[in-house]
Amino acid sequence: MSSSVPTTIPDFRLTPTIDQVGVEERAARFRTRSIKKEAKVAGLKLALSMIDLTTLEGQDTENKVRQLCYKARHLHDAYDGLPTVAAVCVYPSLVRVAKQALGDSGIRVASVATAFPSGQAPMPVKLDDTRFAVAEGADEVDMVISRGRFHQGEYNYVYDEIAAVKAACGEARLKVILETGELGTLDSVRRASEIAMHAGADFIKTSTGKIKPAATMPVTLVMLEAIRDFYFQTGKMVGMKPAGGISAAKPALHYLVMLKETLGNAWMNNHWFRFGASRLANDVLMQLVKQQTGRYQSSDYFSKD
Amino acid sequence: MSRIPVLKTYKIYIGGKFPRTESGRFYQPEDAKGNSLGNLCRSSRKDLRNAVVAARAAFPGWSSRPAFNRGQILYRIAEVLEGRTDQFVAELVAQGSTAKAATKEVELSVDRLVYYAGWCDKYQQVFSAVNPVASNHFNFSIYEPMGVVAIVAPEESSLVGLISTLAPALAGGNVVVLLASQSKPLCSITLAEVLQTSDVPGGVVNVLTGFDSELLPHFAGHMDINAVIYGRQGADQIEALQRGAAENVKRVSLLGDRNWLEAEAHDPYLILNTQEVKTTWHPIEKVGGSASGY
Amino acid sequence: MLKNKEQERLALEFSQGWSYAPAPESTDHVQLQERYSLFIDGKFVAPSSKKYFPTVNPATEQVIAEVAEAGKKDVDKAVKAARKAYDEVWSKMPASERGKYIFRIARLIQERAREFAVIESMDGGKPIRESRDVDIPLAANHFFYYAGWADKLSYAFPNRRPRPVGVAGQIIPWNFPLLMAAWKLAPALATGNTVVLKPAETTPLTALKLAELIRDSGLPPGVVNIVTGAGATGAALVSHPDVDKIAFTGSTEVGKMIQRAVAGTNKKVTLELGGKAANIIFEDAPLDQAVEGIVNGIYFNQGHVCCAGSRLFVQESVAHTVVRKLKDRLKTLIVGDPLDKNTDVGAINSAGQLKTIRDYIALGKSEGAEFYESPCALPQAGYWCRPTLFTGVSQSHRIAQEEIFGPVLSIQTFRTVSEVIDKANNTPYGLSAGIWTDKGSKIFNLGQQMRAGVVWANTYNKFDPTSPFGGYKESGFGREGGLQGLAPYLQFD
The missing domain is CATH 3.40.309.10 (Aldehyde Dehydrogenase; Chain A, domain 2)
Known part of the structure; x- marks a missing residue:
């Protein structure tokens, strides 16, 4: 556990309450921001650079992962000056393949772990899962919290588990998936966010992508505000990763608006913010080409992976 | 030798006590034959000031009583008043009524109190509202008392007119400073004695006697009176009252044209006359696809 | 946990980095005349004084248009038109038909909402986000809500028979120009009154556009009259002997002046003040x-x-x-x-x-x-x-x-x-x-x-046509909106 994490553990039963209607109103207000012209191009490129290009399916194969990694490095070669995505996110068994395929591109490999997506496994299994992913070369680990334990009110268990996984990560950065779609209320999202951050999360992440609803702007706003409060309480920055359900460029820009107006510019980069998405990149690319050419685009002109 | 009767001294009623006017002055209203009705207090503006202070102090307690309890107290006033029927009839007769008319007026006064006693815990149900706003909020409007209400009681029908203007204000949780009929003030002081023995807390009703020409400008201009009910018909007084009321945006209602002797001269809208509408909003959490539903 | 003092060393930084490019609302669809006259008896007529005053865009200090200054004579003309329309047309019309005119006005505002929003922002300085998302939709909704009341008034007042008051004089402020016009006009019309409305001198344009819209709606002439001007115009309206009801929204100071001015008359008054x-x-x-x-x-x-x-x-x-x-x-x-x-x-x-x-x-x-x-x-x-x-x-x-x-x-x-x-x-x-x-x-x-x-x-500054609005104490009396917003425009047998 890093030394900057506070030594006193707060009572998580006392986390701040959230007014859901107020959060919805605030989120809606971000969506009224109009992003045009050069601001749009800059925003879209920034969004591309924040993507964790993801494949998390039972049918994933080595070839599928290699294709995805090529796409990660060559988003759209017809367009000069594009960034690459931030990371490729795969299951632990495919980390080694991804690592090799990405080579020296600078694109990181993120691995889900801890019996993703349900997390319903004994703690030793989860820790082994984590250590395996890291040993295979994962730069980042995306763990899931034990939602069942959370609902039982065993916040200390959830905390201890995250802290243990964090220790197992070693140098790898830890993203903690709250699976907000299973938490029920925004109050619970806030509580789970605090548990994760206090236990040592480098990122907090909304969803596995396997449960609906996945990322929404209100949920993400509550988590960003938790990050903001944690920053002022501890001096420690934590990253944010909304995942699942963000597949179009316009909502992605609204997430960036929300990020900028909630946490400011220090978080406006892929060290502190990621989009977990499989289809977002192509829609962003289509919008960028449209800005360049003035013509609305067709998906036929953009490679799937 | 016949017994010498003990005459009653008419005082004023402030904060649950019966002081004389601080000014020491008196006046002698007369009956139709020119006989004096007694030495009545000619209240001063300082008496008015004291009455408003007493009323304001009584407002939080009275307005926050359960409506049911206010209803019981109004009913209690009716009971005690009924028991004093003979005294009120005698006073009305002394002020010029026939015995028959006086009896009818007292009975009507009792019935009117019973009528408003029943409204205390019902007008809110009838007139408040849940408003179906288009956003995710629960929104409701309720009635609340205005506060200190000054009543310039009708000059004629000096008992039932007084009850008819007083009872709706009390039923709605207001506190009252009342100026009695100038020419027929006897019943107002006797009513104060009824109030004092009817579980009405001190200060909730305060009764002054005296000259409206002297006191009305102070009723109009007093910054801690929230509303005035004017039960008389002087056009000049109305204009002066309305003009003065602007000092603190008082609400003025004019009831001088009512015939309080009619059996139907009562309705719950007279309660609303001294009520404010308060509207409250609160968000409704919308989780799991639930709609507001209101 | 860091102490408050230690927290002060931390700061979020918002001024650098990615920023939003200008995103101006287009104005090319807006139709504005250079000069607006008074809307009396269904027509735009020049003021008797021939005087016009400029209305300025507060964001640029440029004149947008000139607007007529209504004098006593003009106000009198408007009141006469309102009285005639009340006596001859509006009070005789079946309530359900009255309601249909108001529904029609609501619809027309919705159709032309964006134009109204742009003009509101130009004339008053408020952000287009608010005029587009709050002022104009709420104004249309207000007409829509009260339209439906027109033929249902007896249900709002159990055991009473409501009647219109007659001619209403209405004076509105500059902070929500069209919305306040809607708050005034909609309940007055639904309850069967005719109206002379005076918009604020710095923000008259959306009310005048509304006048055009009302003319286009086919509402009988004289039912709504709109006279522009400053305080003197308002005073003329307040003191006009044939006005039965004054509705004012504005400062407490002016509200008190109005309360004094109508003392001793039979005018009903509602005040929505500071x-x-x-x-x-x-x-x-x-x-x-x-x-x-x-x-x-x-x-x-x-x-x-x-x-x-x-x-x-x-x-x-x-x-x-x-x-x-x-x-x-x-x-x-x-x-x-x-x-x-x-x-x-x-x-x-x-x-x-x-x-x-x-x-x-x-x-x-x-x-x-x-x-x-x-x-x-x-x-x-x-x-x-x-x-x-x-x-x-x-x-x-x-x-x-x-x-x-x-x-x-x-x-x-x-x-x-x-x-x-x-x-x-x-x-x-x-x-x-x-x-x-x-x-x-x-x-x-x-x-x-x-x-x-x-x-x-747990919320603030929320408004809705169904929700009564108005104050205690020196914030005025009477309510606007909701069922309670009807009573100020009615008298009872």
Whole structure:
């Protein structure tokens, strides 16, 4: 556990309450921001650079992962000056393949772990899962919290588990998936966010992508505000990763608006913010080409992976 | 030798006590034959000031009583008043009524109190509202008392007119400073004695006697009176009252044209006359696809 | 955990990096004439004085159009037209038909909503985001709501027979020009009255566009008359002997003048006047949403809102946190071109109002309160004021007592429930109040104790046609909106 994490553990039963209607109103207000012209191009490129290009399916194969990694490095070669995505996110068994395929591109490999997506496994299994992913070369680990334990009110268990996984990560950065779609209320999202951050999360992440609803702007706003409060309480920055359900460029820009107006510019980069998405990149690319050419685009002109 | 009767001294009623006017002055209203009705207090503006202070102090307690309890107290006033029927009839007769008319007026006064006693815990149900706003909020409007209400009681029908203007204000949780009929003030002081023995807390009703020409400008201009009910018909007084009321945006209602002797001269809208509408909003959490539903 | 002092070394940075390009609302679809006359008896007619005055865009100081100044004669003409329309047409029309005209007006506003929004922002300085999302839709909704009441009035007043009052004279302010016109016209028409409406002198254009729309709607001539002008025009309307009812929204000072002016007449009056609302934040409140409520409470419409939450009371235990969050939030408010879709705070409505606000800011500083303003840049031309707050304010400061009607917040702290109730009610005003706490029983307690006509609990500055609005004490009397908004335009047998 890093030394900057506070030594006193707060009572998580006392986390701040959230007014859901107020959060919805605030989120809606971000969506009224109009992003045009050069601001749009800059925003879209920034969004591309924040993507964790993801494949998390039972049918994933080595070839599928290699294709995805090529796409990660060559988003759209017809367009000069594009960034690459931030990371490729795969299951632990495919980390080694991804690592090799990405080579020296600078694109990181993120691995889900801890019996993703349900997390319903004994703690030793989860820790082994984590250590395996890291040993295979994962730069980042995306763990899931034990939602069942959370609902039982065993916040200390959830905390201890995250802290243990964090220790197992070693140098790898830890993203903690709250699976907000299973938490029920925004109050619970806030509580789970605090548990994760206090236990040592480098990122907090909304969803596995396997449960609906996945990322929404209100949920993400509550988590960003938790990050903001944690920053002022501890001096420690934590990253944010909304995942699942963000597949179009316009909502992605609204997430960036929300990020900028909630946490400011220090978080406006892929060290502190990621989009977990499989289809977002192509829609962003289509919008960028449209800005360049003035013509609305067709998906036929953009490679799937 | 016949017994010498003990005459009653008419005082004023402030904060649950019966002081004389601080000014020491008196006046002698007369009956139709020119006989004096007694030495009545000619209240001063300082008496008015004291009455408003007493009323304001009584407002939080009275307005926050359960409506049911206010209803019981109004009913209690009716009971005690009924028991004093003979005294009120005698006073009305002394002020010029026939015995028959006086009896009818007292009975009507009792019935009117019973009528408003029943409204205390019902007008809110009838007139408040849940408003179906288009956003995710629960929104409701309720009635609340205005506060200190000054009543310039009708000059004629000096008992039932007084009850008819007083009872709706009390039923709605207001506190009252009342100026009695100038020419027929006897019943107002006797009513104060009824109030004092009817579980009405001190200060909730305060009764002054005296000259409206002297006191009305102070009723109009007093910054801690929230509303005035004017039960008389002087056009000049109305204009002066309305003009003065602007000092603190008082609400003025004019009831001088009512015939309080009619059996139907009562309705719950007279309660609303001294009520404010308060509207409250609160968000409704919308989780799991639930709609507001209101 | 870091202590408050240590936290002060930390800061969020909002000014650098990615920013939004200008996103101006297009104005090419807006049709405006160079000169507007008075709308009397269904036609636009020149004022008898032939005098016109300019209406200025407060964001550019450029003249948008010239508007007629109605004198006594013109007002008399308008009242006569209203009386004739009342006697001959409007009072005889079946209520359901009356309602259909009002529905039609609602629909026409919806159809032309964007044009109205743009003109509202040009003439008054408010951000297009607000005129587009709040003012204009609410105005249309208000007509839609009251239209349906026209033939159902007897259900609103059990055991009573309602009748219209006759001719209503209505005077509206400059902060929500079209919305206030709707608040006045819709219930008056639905209850069967005819109207002479006077818009504010600095913001007459949407009312005049509404006049065009009303003419196009086929509403019988004279049912709605719109006369423009300044205070003298309003005074002529108030004192006109054939006006049966005065409805006024504006300052408490003018409201008192009106109350005096109608003394001794039989005119019915409703007044919707000033305010100095308390917005109360308890330590158990959802703080981030409360901060948003504070911002909506005082910086919405540049603080030109009678129910603005201009007095903030924060429980001492969270005061440091709330003020820090609020200051950060101020940094993200975009101040500038009202027609830019990203603008949060627009132009101050007039040079006169800007001076008033500046005087109060200077006063607050001289009273010793601690001043903070948003660090945003301001445009060169036009009337502007940065979102501002004062901390260290006490109840005795004038900035905590007087209505400023601008984006200026005064912040006080408190310790206990009874203390804050006392302070919140310690004002001659009583229009609105805000309460922020997670505890339901506390909300109901405070909601009851606030001497104010509108209580927003865990929200602020919400409006709806079904929701009655109006004040206690010197904030005026009568309600607008909802069922209760009907009574001021009715008399009963």
